[in-house]
Amino acid sequence: MTLAIQIIQFILIISILVILHELGHFIPAKYFKTKVEKFYLFFDVKFSLFKKKIGDTEYGIGWLPLGGYVKIAGMIDESMDTEQMKEEPKPWEFRSKPAWQRLIIMLGGVTVNFFLAWIIYTMLLFNNGDTYIPADSLKYGIQVDSVGQQLGLLTGDKILAVDGKKTKKFSNAVLQIILGDEITVNRDGKEITVPLSDEGKASVFEAQGRNFITYRKKAVIDSVIPESAAKKAGIKAHDQIVGVNGRQVDYWDEFTDVIKSSSDVALTLEILRNGKKENIQITVPEEGKIGVYPSVEDLRVTDNYTFAEAIPAGLTRTIQVLTDQIRQFKVIFNTKTGAYKQVKGPIGIVEMMSPTWDWTFFWGFMAMFSVWLAFLNILPIPALDGGHVMFLLYEMISGRKPSEKVLETGQIIGFVILMGLMVVIFGNDIWNIIKKFI
Structure with missing residues (x-):
């Protein structure tokens, strides 16, 4: 269906x-x-x-x-x-x-x-209206995987500009990174400019751009899978992980890195529950997952428009989409990026369609x-x-x-x-x- x-x-x-x-x-x-x-x-x-x-x-x-x-x-x-x-x-x-x-x-x-x-x-x-995550509201910076690291980015970086231009929306910043030549970030309090290499972009396209960059979040539990190791150990929704085996943990990526590297290992998790700290003992299953999902802070904002305001805004959006599509050809025709391998035809476009009927997407x-x-x-x-x-x-x-x-x-x-x-x-x-x- x-x-x-x-x-x-x-x-x-x-x-x-x-x-x-x-x-x-x-x-x-x-x-x-x-x-x-x-x-x-x-x-x-x-x-x-x-x-x-x-x-x-x-x-x-x-x-x-x-x-x-x-x-x-x-x-x-x-x-x-x-x-x-x-x-x-x-x-x-x-x-x-x-x-x-x-x-x-x-x-x-x-x-x-x-x-x-x-x-x-x-x-x-x-x-x-226009709903988006402001690029400058990521108070903990970005989180990148190995593909993002190949681009030269690090988890915790705060995006300042791409090709010298400040980006209003986080989603647009991600696209501009793929199309751009360099990115300026705040890294550990210092402003640095990182060149966006063709080899790094090749990795992005090989992975089809899936989640190579997202925004960093605190290590707070949103939900626990029934019958999982976390459930059996007593971890609950809204618990905040603040330490593992005496090591301070602040962010979700730090927590998951420890879990993934601790297969079949017993750990002591220090959690913050209802304002009080508690210790929980847990043995990480062989697959390196304990069965928890992160709590995601809703950073979205919505800009509303009157009809008179929507007309020029709609034109601006159309021109921006056109400009980005023209810029894509620079990446596609660069054989080092391998982007031409990801050009989609009818079959690929069908896969991009929403799995449910969504008129806004349509x-x-x-x-x-x-x-x-x-x-x-x-x-x-x-x-x-x-x-x-x-x-x-x-x-x-x-x-x-x-x-x-x-x-x-x-x-x-x-x-x-x-x-x-x-x-x-x-x-x-x-x-x-x-x-x-x-």
Whole structure:
């Protein structure tokens, strides 16, 4: 059932985004009296699941869920319909329209994607506010695992800035660490700058970024597992561990480090319960776990917005998401980080979906993915919107149209590039699944 919910969310998000993106091309094309022959959700290779012709346009649903398209008459596109291009241009064809109209038609999709994200972020901020953990409220600093240590960070560090810029949110600080070049921290009362190495980032991506950094917390028990060693020893919720075998313990990571290294060892835990200190004897099981969970201090704050405030805040969020996505390419194309191995396709994206139906996640993911689609489509690669825009800008600047042969060749090259990327992306998805069973 969980997988079904994830798949349904993914298909619904993709369907909405594709339809709206293609509408971004369709509406200006119709406005400029350009004939649109097809409007399809998904690709109809050889056959379609549904189709109906209304006026000059065939509307349909294809069977291959890798996007969608509008086929505009008189335009060299992924259909590679060159027969039509051999005929004399008709006034209702794309190629007969002024360059500025053709440019508006080609920019329509990414424009819709950008404004859709802006609208969604605006409404989310207006309805839900913005809840986050302030980066400067981590009074005990950060806690890192071995992967975080390879980046040059240490447990107890307090984040001051990444690439010289102070970060408001702790979650954003984590992302900026992955994308940045250096981090400034307060370590033992001294301000130092740590370079973020490619080798360290490679470890982060290999571990898929899971919990390499979190915030440090006191060694306070939240709950105890029934029938566990801790339960049998008499440890209770809200107990605070202050010492182990006479050694002072302040933080949860210090406590768990001792437990993990004390398999089959008898320990004396000094706890603080109801303001009084007590000693508890416990023998750590062979697996190095005693069956307790930490109490997590709720450091979250929520910024609320009026509708008027949410509009510019939504725009700022959209631009920030776009900026971060552009910066990711610097990391992805750096082979030392190995980030390209973690690029996700449809299978990987489905795994990212919420296991339960969560409308806040749904709309937030749609907004993020809408920005992502806008960015990918505007890349100057033939076969993408950005490729068409590139040729149109050349025409508008030089005053000369590229020949149809150049456009056809560019379309073929772009198609080969995109298919190559799809092979890599699907290969990553399949390999990541295989690794789970190795």
